[in-house]
Amino acid sequence: MTTISELPPGFADKVLSAQSTFRSVMDAMARPGSVRRIVPMAGAPGPMMRGTAAIALTLFDHDTPLWLDARMAESPDVVKWLKFHTGAPVVQDCSIASFALVSNGAALPPLDRFALGTNEYPDRSTTVIIQLESLVSGRSFELRGPGIDGVATLQASIEPFDLLERLRLNEALFPRGIDVVLVADDAVVAIPRTTRAVSKGS
Amino acid sequence: MNAPAYNFAYLDEQTKRMIRRAILKAIAIPGYQVPFASREMPMPYGWGTGGVQVTAAILGPQDVLKVIDQGSDDTTNAISIRKFFAKTAGVATTTATDEATVIQTRHRIPETALNENQVLVYQVPIPEPLRFLEPRETETRRMHALAEYGLMHVKLYEDIARFGHIATAYAYPVKVNARYVMDPSPTPKFDNPKMDNCPALQLFGAGREKRIYAIPPYTKVVSLDFEDHPFEPYRFNAPCALCGAENSYLDEIVTDDKGGRMFVCSDTDYCEGRQAAGHHGSLSAAPYKEKAREASNG
Numbered sequence: 001m002t003t004i005s006e007l008p009p010g011f012a013d014k015v016l017s018a019q020s021t022f023r024s025v026m027d028a029m030a031r032p033g034s035v036r037r038i039v040p041m042a043g044a045p046g047p048m049m050r051g052t053a054a055i056a057l058t059l060f061d062h063d064t065p066l067w068l069d070a071r072m073a074e075s076p077d078v079v080k081w082l083k084f085h086t087g088a089p090v091v092q093d094c095s096i097a098s099f100a101l102v103s104n105g106a107a108l109p110p111l112d113r114f115a116l117g118t119n120e121y122p123d124r125s126t127t128v129i130i131q132l133e134s135l136v137s138g139r140s141f142e143l144r145g146p147g148i149d150g151v152a153t154l155q156a157s158i159e160p161f162d163l164l165e166r167l168r169l170n171e172a173l174f175p176r177g178i179d180v181v182l183v184a185d186d187a188v189v190a191i192p193r194t195t196r197a198v199s200k201g202s
Numbered sequence: 203m204n205a206p207a208y209n210f211a212y213l214d215e216q217t218k219r220m221i222r223r224a225i226l227k228a229i230a231i232p233g234y235q236v237p238f239a240s241r242e243m244p245m246p247y248g249w250g251t252g253g254v255q256v257t258a259a260i261l262g263p264q265d266v267l268k269v270i271d272q273g274s275d276d277t278t279n280a281i282s283i284r285k286f287f288a289k290t291a292g293v294a295t296t297t298a299t300d301e302a303t304v305i306q307t308r309h310r311i312p313e314t315a316l317n318e319n320q321v322l323v324y325q326v327p328i329p330e331p332l333r334f335l336e337p338r339e340t341e342t343r344r345m346h347a348l349a350e351y352g353l354m355h356v357k358l359y360e361d362i363a364r365f366g367h368i369a370t371a372y373a374y375p376v377k378v379n380a381r382y383v384m385d386p387s388p389t390p391k392f393d394n395p396k397m398d399n400c401p402a403l404q405l406f407g408a409g410r411e412k413r414i415y416a417i418p419p420y421t422k423v424v425s426l427d428f429e430d431h432p433f434e435p436y437r438f439n440a441p442c443a444l445c446g447a448e449n450s451y452l453d454e455i456v457t458d459d460k461g462g463r464m465f466v467c468s469d470t471d472y473c474e475g476r477q478a479a480g481h482h483g484s485l486s487a488a489p490y491k492e493k494a495r496e497a498s499n500g
Contacts (some may be wrong), residue, residue: 031419119347121236146420149419
């Protein structure tokens with residue numbers, strides 16, 4: 001049983017660390033496929049990577065229902081850490097979640113189970129944060145769309161392997177859709193709903 | 203009791219988180235207006251409270267901030283907002299467009315081309331381009347949902363029917379990424395082409411109307427028009443009287459009560475930069491500068 005004092009710490013400097021982390025995430029979202037580094041580090045509980053922990057401390061609070069995948073939800077440290085540091089309510093139903101934390105991509109639920117927003121309010125959709133092994137090696141993908149000057153290349157060990165194929169649902173749903181943030185350790189890449197990906201093979 | 207102290211960049215952290223989440227969704231859905239819980243700011247609505255909140259949410263200690271009001275760095279609104287952030291965030295400020303990392307603007311886009319490391323934050327009074335055509339929010343929201351923009355084209359057509367050309371000169375509606383019709387804030391339509399495929403991220407904040415929207419970098423932004431009445435940016439047919447620029451947006455300045463007037467660049471930084479580089483207009487006598495130049499030369 002972990003007590004609060006044994007939990008991994010949050011940011012040393014809440015204000016400036018959150019600002020720096022947000023700018024990395026904002027730049028990632030504005031330039032899909034580009035790899036951004038998250039500099040300020042907080043302690044990361046259990047299966048949560050340091051980048052994910054920093055994003056959680058930056059964006060989560062009592063207004064953002066969270067959905068955790070099985071590996072995250074089974075870790076009492078993760079649940080306690082999130083509750084203590086962010087106060088965000090953890091929900092079982094991923095269709096009402098503002099954010100979803102996925103540490104095991106292979107067990108990602110079908111994307112249409114998450115909140116997709118409505119045509120009137122497409123912003124009321126889930127941002128899915130998926131942890132990966134690597135954002136520098138693995139399969140290559142060509143990305144196109146707003147934020148990209150022509151074509152961007154993303155090389156990542158993406159799991160589930162067909163994630164970018166699954167994200168094609170964004171094409172038909174737009175303006176509804178799912179925005180994805182990929183995290184590998186301290187590296188972050190965003191794939192907003194406007195990005196179209198083509199696999200270039202391995 | 204301690205002296206009153208503000209959080210970095212004035213806003214509290216919970217507010218910043220809320221605004222930051224709205225900004226991320228705004229970037230993900232280009233041109234869509236994301237509702238946000240706009241706060242009271244220590245300045246009146248209409249003075250850029252939306253832009254100030256967006257700037258406060260993104261600003262960090264390493265940023266260099268530039269604030270312009272109608273292109274000018276030296277007007278009340280620009281000076282007070284620049285001082286506000288110098289005081290509450292301690293950030294470096296500048297008037298040089300190419301030195302700034304965050305540029306907050308009211309009603310202009312700088313003449314100097316923006317780069318990838320910059321963020322342009324617009325102060326927006328009325329974010330809804332359809333508002334003057336349809337006052338009900340429920341209706342305009344549905345029109346956006348269905349991409350039903352015929353009414354906007356009717357409005358532009360009525361311009362042509364009455365004036366022979368599209369007479370809308372500012373807040374000229376644009377279509378972002380071939381989906382959302384968006385109000386570029388009351389920038390002159392001269393600036394519309396600069397929004398298209400811009401390397402910098404563009405964020406829009408409307409404080410009173412409680413909306414945030416965005417144009418990601420390298421995004422297609424098209425000004426609405428007709429095949430037989432294509433979009434044309436408007437510019438006074440004159441060079442700048444101070445720097446002689448032929449391609450900048452001009453302000454008309456009345457100089458006497460006998461019809462005298464001069465045209466000068468609205469972008470003060472651009473105009474001063476050109477003058478420093480030796481460009482002269484018809485009225486840029488500036489004798490003290492001539493003397494200084496002569497003194498340094500000889």
